Structure formats: C-alpha cells, structure tokens
Amino acid sequence: MIQVTAKILEKEEVAPDHYRLALDAPLISKDASPGQFIHVNITSQYMPLLRRPFSIHRITPFGIEILFRIVGTGTKLLSEKRQGDELDIIGPLGHGFSIKNNAFTAILVAGGVGVAPLFALAERLRQFTEVRILIGSKTKTGVICLEKFEALGIDVQVATDDGSLGIKGVATDLLEDFLATSASPQLPIYGCGPMPMLRILSEIAHLYSSPCQISLEANMACGVGACLGCVAKIANPHSPSHFEYKRVCVDGPVFDAREILWR
Amino acid sequence: MQTIEPDISVNIGKLKLKNPVLCASGCFGYGQEYAELVDLSMLGGIILKGITLKERHGNPMPRIVETSAGMLNSVGLQNMGLSRFLREKLPLLSNIPTNVIANICGETPEEYATIAKELSNKDSIAALEINISCPNVSHGGMLFGQDMMLTFEVVNLVRKQTSLPLIVKLSPNVTDIASIARAAVDGGADAVSLINTLLGMAMNIKTKKPRLANITGGLSGPAIKPVALRMVWEVCKAINVPVIGQGGIMTWEDSLEFLLVGATAVCIGTANFVNPKASMEIVQGIKDYMKQHKMIELKAIRM
Missing domain, CATH: 3.40.50.80 (Nucleotide-binding domain of ferredoxin-NADP reductase (FNR) module)
Structure with missing residues (x-):
C-alpha cells in the first residue's frame, strides 16, 4: 500500500448519480487485485473529515478506476471533481477475491x-x-x-x-x-x-454447495486495520462465544460467505 | 548562514522522546498497520491499542459515525487480551524504530496492576499509559477516571508493580479535570495525557434510532480541539509533571497551541485516519517553525 496524489484522467457519468473516475496511479495498480479498494481523501477541509473507501472497478497499467453512486456528502463532493483534479489516495488495500484457476463457470x-x-x-x-x-x-x-x-x-x-x-x-x-x-x-x-x-x-x-465469496461494504475510518471501526461478525468455533469481529478493511472486504454471521 | 538543527527532544519521566509527537492509542494499532505509510523512526513514539486482561470482542456495528469536523467511535476496546498480546504482538514490537508505549485498561484496579506487572520487564515497552477514560465499556474504563479516589487507587496500585514511566490518560467527561490530574500525580503518575474522547451521540432521523449500535460513543477530531486545549491548559497549571496534549490535533499549528499552553508533548489520534503522514508532517512543521524563529530548544516556543 502507498499514499499517492493521483490525477483524475477521466470522469464519466455512467448513469444518473453514478460516476466512473479513472485515476493516474500506476504504483497502486501494479499491486492491485480484484476485490481490493482505495481510500480517498475527498477534501482537505474537515467536512467530511474521513476518507472514503471505494472498491477498485478496473485495474489498468496506468492506474485504477472507481465507480460510485452518490449516497451522501462525500460521494457528492467527489462527483463534482473534474478531469485533471488531484486526489490523495491510499491503496491498494484489503483482502480481495481469491481467484482459483479452474474450469468452472x-x-x-x-x-x-x-x-x-x-x-x-x-x-x-x-x-x-x-x-x-x-x-x-x-x-x-x-x-x-x-x-x-x-x-x-x-x-x-x-x-x-x-x-x-x-x-x-x-x-x-x-x-x-x-x-x-x-x-x-x-x-x-x-x-x-x-x-x-x-x-x-x-x-x-x-x-447448492457452491463456494461463495462476498465483498462487504462498511463505513471506515483508518482503512488499514488500526482503528477497528469497520468490523463484520465472523464465525469462530475456537472462541467461547463462537464468533469474533473481523476488520472489513484488512481481513475483508471479501469474505467467504460461510464465515459471516448474519444475525 | 548555517541554521542550527533545533533540539526537539523531550522527557516524559525518565523516558526520553526524540521529538514531542506521539501517535495515540486506538488510532495506530500496534504500529505495523501504518508501517508502509509512515516512517515510524520519525515519531517520538507510538501508543498501542488498549490491552485488557481478557480478550474483548468489542461492541456491535456500527461503531463509527462521522459528525461535523469529527467522528464518534464506540469500538469498545476490542483486543486480543494480555496473554495473546504477549504471544502474538510483543515479538513484533522490537522491530518498531521508536518508543512503544503500551496502553492498559482494566475492569478492576487489580486487573490494571496485573497487566502492568506483566508488561514491566519487556524490553520493547518503554512506558505504560493507564487508560482510566475509555467511554465505551460498561465496567471500569472511564468510571475510574471520573473519581479522584479511584484514580488514585488505580495509579497507586500500578505504581507498586512497575518502574516504567507511567502516563495516566484522563477523561474530559468530568467536572474538574485538574483535581483528577492531581489525584493521578499523587498516585505516582510520571505524566498525564489528555483528553480522551468526549462522550457524544448522533441520531438517524430517518430510522429515528441512534447511529451507533452502542447508542453513545466518544467524539474525536478537530471539533473537540478547543475543549481539549482548555483542559490541557487547566491541567498544566495544576500539576508539575509533563502533560501530553491531545484532542483534535490535525496540523503542526494545532500542536503548537498545545505546547503554548504548557504541554510537553502532543499525541495524534484521528488525524492519522485522515492523513497517515500527519504525525511526520507535524514533527517537520515544529522543526521548521523553530528554525524560522531561530529557536534551538522546544521551551523557547513559550517565550
């Protein structure tokens, strides 16, 4: 993971309230894998204060793309950025999809x-x-x-x-x-x-006994596993209570669906 | 003309820090989490995530909520407990190229003492921060820090178990923080750190429910800086041991405000989440300021 200033190479409104940004971040893309995310500082002001996590939509030799929907103040501000603007981003972060090379669909x-x-x-x-x-x-x-x-x-x-x-x-x-x-x-x-x-x-x-991996979404503060603000309830037979809270930002965001305790 | 490199080292009891900038407990994990983003050797020290005697799951989600220029958290001291900490985390701490301070929290004074004893002969732990101010646990935590006698009792019991420098982390959720600080010093504290988070709350007006699962949480971030600064000022006037100022510090200018009212060092918390390089930039900012004003010692800042 690194923290870089990435220029917005392309911006596209792909649907009402949905935007795609292509970011110039070759140092992040070279290490990125599907399912990982970047942590974006949207403003240097204190409102909104925290970074926003975005899953990596595309990995190219030049950088990465993100795709997001406007859901609040942070994503609204991000949607107002223009091509050529710069963003302070950290990535690649998190545990992505494990991809097994097999013949199945x-x-x-x-x-x-x-x-x-x-x-x-x-x-x-x-x-x-x-x-x-x-x-x-x-x-x-x-x-x-x-x-x-x-x-x-x-x-x-x-x-x-x-x-x-x-x-x-x-x-x-x-x-x-x-x-x-x-x-x-x-x-x-x-x-x-x-x-x-x-x-x-x-x-x-x-x-259907299908192996299933799911990517979870969570509000995050640090994004690197330090603050324990974004956790998911995960089965743990070794714990007396049979569960533990795992960090979505580093243990996820992709989890094996069987591990998640939904209640 | 040659500029003299200013000396920004400070002493917290017998612990010498190469500079007055620490990263706060709960905001910096065990150091390793930030090692790829931060040059840890540039920091005065790091304070580890709070350690309790037994493993704690922590509170249900949601645990964090963003508020105006701040955030509420109610993590609830999730940690692996003392014995797993000693097994799994302690060996990694010797790789951290700065002072490592352990933060300890108990449900009873005896639990604090037990943890302190276990940690006091470990080479990689330079000092202990006694957390008597966690607002998000139902037993212990902030309750000790809200009562002069209990503050004295906890600190005094820990003092008997260890010769490590003791920092007592104070809660702002009290009527008179200076009297709590005095009780900590009377109990044997080498320093106090303040403020922990301010107890707060946020509602979701759509669901008409609290936005945190635990209902209340601790407010941090730039929103609390004026409150923190006022309390640090009050405590600095009341006691004669070093004060570590914290609460909403985002920049070197914020840090200077704390140093100006008498803090010996500063601690960086929520700013790490926004900009992991904040602590390094603050060290550099303080140095640059001193060079610009031809100061060679930190105490010159207050003159």
Whole structure:
C-alpha cells in the first residue's frame, strides 16, 4: 500500500448519480487485485473529515478506476471533481477475491453499484474461465456496466424490481433459476451488493454447495486495520462465544460467505 | 548562514522522546498497520491499542459515525487480551524504530496492576499509559477516571508493580479535570495525557434510532480541539509533571497551541485516519517553525 496524489484522467457519468473516475496511479495498480479498494481523501477541509473507501472497478497499467453512486456528502463532493483534479489516495488495500484457476463457470452476482468490484474480477476471471454476471437493480437506469460486460464476451442477465429491464425480480432470483437448471455442480459464486441481498446469496450458495465469496461494504475510518471501526461478525468455533469481529478493511472486504454471521 | 538543527527532544519521566509527537492509542494499532505509510523512526513514539486482561470482542456495528469536523467511535476496546498480546504482538514490537508505549485498561484496579506487572520487564515497552477514560465499556474504563479516589487507587496500585514511566490518560467527561490530574500525580503518575474522547451521540432521523449500535460513543477530531486545549491548559497549571496534549490535533499549528499552553508533548489520534503522514508532517512543521524563529530548544516556543 502507498499514499499517492493521483490525477483524475477521466470522469464519466455512467448513469444518473453514478460516476466512473479513472485515476493516474500506476504504483497502486501494479499491486492491485480484484476485490481490493482505495481510500480517498475527498477534501482537505474537515467536512467530511474521513476518507472514503471505494472498491477498485478496473485495474489498468496506468492506474485504477472507481465507480460510485452518490449516497451522501462525500460521494457528492467527489462527483463534482473534474478531469485533471488531484486526489490523495491510499491503496491498494484489503483482502480481495481469491481467484482459483479452474474450469468452472464463474457466476458473479451484483446488486446495484455492487457491480463496481465485479468488473475488475470479470476481467481477470475471463482470462481462463467462462464468466456469467447477474445484475439486479431497482430500475433500468440503475443497471450499470451492462454493455461493458457484454463487450468482454460475458453473458449478462438482468433483474429489476419494477421489471423495466430484464426479469421482474432480484438478482438472487436469477441465481436460483440458473443453479436449478445447471448441470454443473458447485459453481463458484462471487457477490457484491446490499447486505440483505448478500445474505440471500449466501443461503442459496449454501443450498447448492457452491463456494461463495462476498465483498462487504462498511463505513471506515483508518482503512488499514488500526482503528477497528469497520468490523463484520465472523464465525469462530475456537472462541467461547463462537464468533469474533473481523476488520472489513484488512481481513475483508471479501469474505467467504460461510464465515459471516448474519444475525 | 548555517541554521542550527533545533533540539526537539523531550522527557516524559525518565523516558526520553526524540521529538514531542506521539501517535495515540486506538488510532495506530500496534504500529505495523501504518508501517508502509509512515516512517515510524520519525515519531517520538507510538501508543498501542488498549490491552485488557481478557480478550474483548468489542461492541456491535456500527461503531463509527462521522459528525461535523469529527467522528464518534464506540469500538469498545476490542483486543486480543494480555496473554495473546504477549504471544502474538510483543515479538513484533522490537522491530518498531521508536518508543512503544503500551496502553492498559482494566475492569478492576487489580486487573490494571496485573497487566502492568506483566508488561514491566519487556524490553520493547518503554512506558505504560493507564487508560482510566475509555467511554465505551460498561465496567471500569472511564468510571475510574471520573473519581479522584479511584484514580488514585488505580495509579497507586500500578505504581507498586512497575518502574516504567507511567502516563495516566484522563477523561474530559468530568467536572474538574485538574483535581483528577492531581489525584493521578499523587498516585505516582510520571505524566498525564489528555483528553480522551468526549462522550457524544448522533441520531438517524430517518430510522429515528441512534447511529451507533452502542447508542453513545466518544467524539474525536478537530471539533473537540478547543475543549481539549482548555483542559490541557487547566491541567498544566495544576500539576508539575509533563502533560501530553491531545484532542483534535490535525496540523503542526494545532500542536503548537498545545505546547503554548504548557504541554510537553502532543499525541495524534484521528488525524492519522485522515492523513497517515500527519504525525511526520507535524514533527517537520515544529522543526521548521523553530528554525524560522531561530529557536534551538522546544521551551523557547513559550517565550
């Protein structure tokens, strides 16, 4: 991990309230792997005070890309940055997806802006395996990166809550349908999205004995494992209480779905 | 014209720091977490994450909430406990090229004493900070730091177990911090550090629920600096041992304010999260300021 000042090379509004930034950060990209994140100082003022973590959307020889949705003050300010502006960033951070080189089809399941880290993952996975992505969103304007995945030759299926694109339903409905009809057992699943979706995803993966890795989101302070502000409840049979709190920033953000205690 | 490199070393009891800048407990892990981003050898010292006798899971999520120019935390002293600390973390501390100060916290005065005894003959631990001010635990912690007699009792019991320099970390959540500081000195403290976080709260107006799972938490960051500075000023007037000032320090200019009211050293907490290089930049900023004003000793700042 390093702290660098990175210039914004490209800025694109990919959908209403959704932005993609390409950052000039070759020293970060050379060590980055899918599922990791960067920690961005959005302003040198004290409002908002803390850095904001963003999963790495794309890894290129020149740097990295992030993809985010405006959800509050920090992301709003970030969306107002322009091409050529500089950002103080730290990365690559966190424990990303473990990628096993096997012949199975990989199934990626995204909820909303959860597609962000899955694009970097898809670019990596498709080098040696078939990749399929299932994207869920409230409505069709929130379905992002569809064409980008298709351009990689990846099979994309879409579900929207209102049925404005793809099936009417959620991404995990697509997953259940796919697994129920698939001849190959135990297909590896990779997910990112809201917690309720990830919970259902984990249950489905468990039902089909599929290995499942999920990327969690959390508010963070330090981002490097020092403050213990961002933790997830993880099963630990060796602990008297059978659980422990693990840091999303260094032990995650990607966890094996079986480890997560949802209650 | 040759500029003389100013001497910015300070003494905390018998502990000599090469400069007056420390990184605060709970904000800097065990040092290793920041080793790739910070040149630890540039710091006066680091204060480790609080250690308790038994392992603590800490509080449920959410544990942190951003507020106006600050943040609330309610981590709840999550740590691996003394025995695992000795096994897993202590061996790594000898690689840290600066003073390492252990922060200790107990549910009873005896627990503080036990931890202090265990840590007092370890080469890599240069001093102890007694945490009598954690606002996020239900037993011990801040309760000791809110009572003069209990403060005296804890410090006095720890004092009997160790010859290491003792720093007592004070809570701002008291009526008269100077009297607590005096009790700590009477108990045998070599120094006091203040302030720990201010007890605070934030509500989510959509869900109508508290934004922290633990309901209340400790406020830190630039928002609390004026309160911290006032309390450091009060304590500096009341006692004759070194005072380590902390609370919302983000820059070298902030640090100077604390040194001006009498602090011997400063401690950097939340600023590490915003800019990991803050502590290094503060050391450099203090040096540059002194050079610019042709000061050769830190105490010249106050003249």
